[in-house]
Amino acid sequence: MTISTWRSSAAATAAAEEADSETPSVPAKHKAGSRAAQGMEQAFLVSSQGSPSMKGKKASSVTLxxxxxxxxxxxxxxxxKSKAKQKSAEKAKKIQEDLAIQARNKALLEQEDGEESEQGSDDNSPPSKKQNQPPFAQMDSPAEDDAEMADGEDEDEDDPNMDQTNMDHTDEEHEAPEDGDGGSEEQELAIVNANPPKEKEDSDMKPNSKVDASKKKPKSKSKGQSEKNYKVVLDNFKSSDVLALAERAKxxxxxxxxxxxxxxxxxEKRPNWVWSILNETPSILPPIASAMAAKGLEIAGEDDEVKKDLLTYVLYGKTCLFNNIITKVRQCIxxxxxxxxxxxxNIKVKVEWLLTKSNFLYGGLDIKEKTVNRSKPFGNPIIRDIIQNIWFSTAKNGSKSDLMTTDVLVLLQEEQEKECKEAEKKKPQLxxxxxxVKVGNFIEARPAQRMQGCISATAQFSANDTFGLAQVDNTIALKALSAAxxxxxxxxxxxxxxxxxxMAKNTFLNLIEKYKWHKKAAQALGDFFFxxxxxxxxxxxxxGEKTLIHYQVQVRREWHDQLALGNGFNIGLINEVLIxxxxxxxxxxxxxxxxxxxQHHQANRSAPYVLAPTHTTPESVTPTCFGMELPKHNARRTAAGDWSTQMGMSFAMTGTTAKVAHPHSKTIITSALDVEARNTALRTVLEHR
Structure with missing residues (x-):
């Protein structure tokens, strides 16, 4: 039977073009094919491109x-299929490389831990969970997944060596991989073949919990242990109250x-710690949920089996959280x-340096230069990213426990913000x-209600001490009231x-910063004092300094008064006019x-002292005469009016002798009482005139 229609020819041509476009990715062993297939492919290429002689003409039909x-x-x-297998092989190779890196890292950790501590046992670590796919084993197209599934149907088998006990402590929502992609069966087989089942790992990732794989021995399970070796799920709790308590407590x-x-x-305190968590759970819940949880707690206290299952289920939260953290870290580290x-x-050198003195925890990390910033502990951005991805992830496929934990953390943050706001309201507000606007040029004085009374009391102040009774041990004593x-x-x-x-200014500025004054007010006060x-x-x-001190006292008081009235000004602006x-x-x-x-000194000046008379006339001395001698005469006027002259020796003074002042001869009163009596007598005479 032949195909000669144009529609069939066009379909075959399109198929050949698609096959030709995918030819570079096909392995060499599939490119040869049969000779018929090669000839057919060439025929399609000729028909699709057209021969030189047929250009511009309608394409003819192809017979196949x-x-x-x-x-x-x-x-x-x-x-x-070959393309899908090639991709699958590449992914498996990458997975093996990643697992090899993890094995090397674990070996280095164990080697370092062995030097520091010899502690640790199988019970020190929560059971490890199912291996999750690394981030590069995701985002396959549906066609490729179907091809891989079809190609690996005959090879997929369940591994009988898988440790089922590892799933005993996993959460229900964590049975699937954390990234939401189940992966293909081929990839799971590649992981199992690359890494045979091992003993339980230490998922706590603590340096002092070292477990040597060579010293581990498989534990033999007794009959009692095998009976109780089952996973506790929510279906185990028949009471709705116990169920509500289990979920909230976890x-x-x-x-x-x-x-x-x-x-x-x-x-040894772990059971008591979990039981304390259960007892505290009702107190953090809303009223209705709190009542249900309290009732469930009573049921658990009466039934030992329910209590045991409840403790086991709540502990799954710890294991699940640690496994989730480890998974996220392994994906990005x-x-x-x-x-x-x-x-x-080279990788070993990097890992050893990162583990030395916990360099991986610090910010400013540079692996090439091998430097870190020791002033930024826990400053590595990877820590922030892991916390954000685990507790504050916005992914829709996140686990239920993660979402519940995130809700609780958000509620705690809101509660803290609410408390801060209430504390802010209680503080005195400016x-x-x-x-x-700056302070005015004039500040009115405050009225004093008792200013006159204060002045009078100050004027009549007495320095006499007033005493009161005071008790000293078993003795009564007098104590000056001024001391109090x-x-x-x-x-x-x-x-x-x-x-x-x-100095007082410096203390004041430190205190307003300590008690969280508004930054605007604190800045204005700082500018003011500066x-x-x-x-x-x-x-x-x-x-000048006294003037500035008075200025700061008056302006600061006026500033607080105006703030209370709603007419505040900027105290930091200095008013030169007011200064x-x-x-x-x-x-x-x-x-x-x-x-x-x-005036006070003049009014309070005391009376002068009364002194004895002072002699101002020196002893008489015979004058030494110098000059011409003249005839003496004593000029007397007679009754007839003639002058008579008494002749005698006399000398003309030349000015070289000292002149002596002869005071008038009179009585000197030296007694203050006599002076007062004389003045009194004089006043009496004047009054009677």
């Missing part, structure tokens, strides 16, 4: 036999492990630290202020020296105080 067409289909099928245990509350499997390339010796008063050395803000104000510290008034005047006003006021106060002091 049924046998040739069947051979073409078979060739295409062989090509697809999730709560995982959450406690996240915060570091967990014990080793070898610890090789690629992150570049352990998939290079020779075995009002907002305008950063562009505030210290006289306590100074007001305005009486502080500039150095004292500066402006006072560097102000030019400190160098220009001897009263000059305060300076003028201080100068006026000093002038007034100086005048008052002078």
């Amino acid at each position: 036999s049924m046998e040739e067409y069947a051979e073409l289909l078979k060739l295409k099928e062989d090509q697809q 999730c709560y245990l995982r959450t406690q492990i996240c915060f570091g509350n967990w014990v080793l499997d070898s610890d 090789a690629g992150y630290f570049s352990l998939t390339t290079g020779s075995d010796a 009002g907002d202020f305008d950063e562009t 008063k505030p210290s006289k050395k306590a100074l007001a803000d305005g009486d502080l020296t500039f150095s004292q104000m500066s 402006g006072i510290e560097v102000h030019h008034m400190r160098q220009l005047s001897e009263n 000059n006003t305060i300076y003028s006021g201080i100068l006026n106060e000093l002038q007034v105080a100086s005048i008052n002091q002078a």
